[in-house]
Amino acid sequence: MAVQLHFSFVSLTALFILSLSSINSLTSAQDSGTATYYTPPYTPSACYGFEDDGVMIAAASDTFWNDGGACGQMYQVTCLSGTNEGTPEPCLGSGSVVVKIVDHCPPGSCRGTIDLSQEAFESIADTDAGVINISYQQI
């Protein structure tokens, strides 16, 4: 009995380590792009319909929308710089925010790599900038 318990503890530990390393390899490296913002109402969303997912949310452009595969993924978005001369230094605060992908930023109307909620955008940059250069990474 004791041997069996010990064995399962070892296999659980091994599984845990395996799953940690697979999570790590699935997590993509940091990419750079641009961010815009959108304003309420945030529902219905392409991922969750009328479900309320709070305000720390964003819409993915086709760069990483992945036919809806991006739904529910968490991204850390960091403000790098402005994209226009009107607001040369738009980055604010820690310059970094974590958002959940709940929507699709459709080609044609989408002007950035990621469309942040107004709340998420204004936590990292001056909304007067409109579009900012960012780095982003799935976490």
Ligand SMILES: *[C@@H]1O[C@H](CO)[C@@H](O)[C@H](O)[C@H]1NC(C)=O
């Ligand atoms: C924003 O990013 C683009 C593309 O990397 C770059 O050409 C541009 O100089 C950046 N803007 C600023 C103000 O750094």
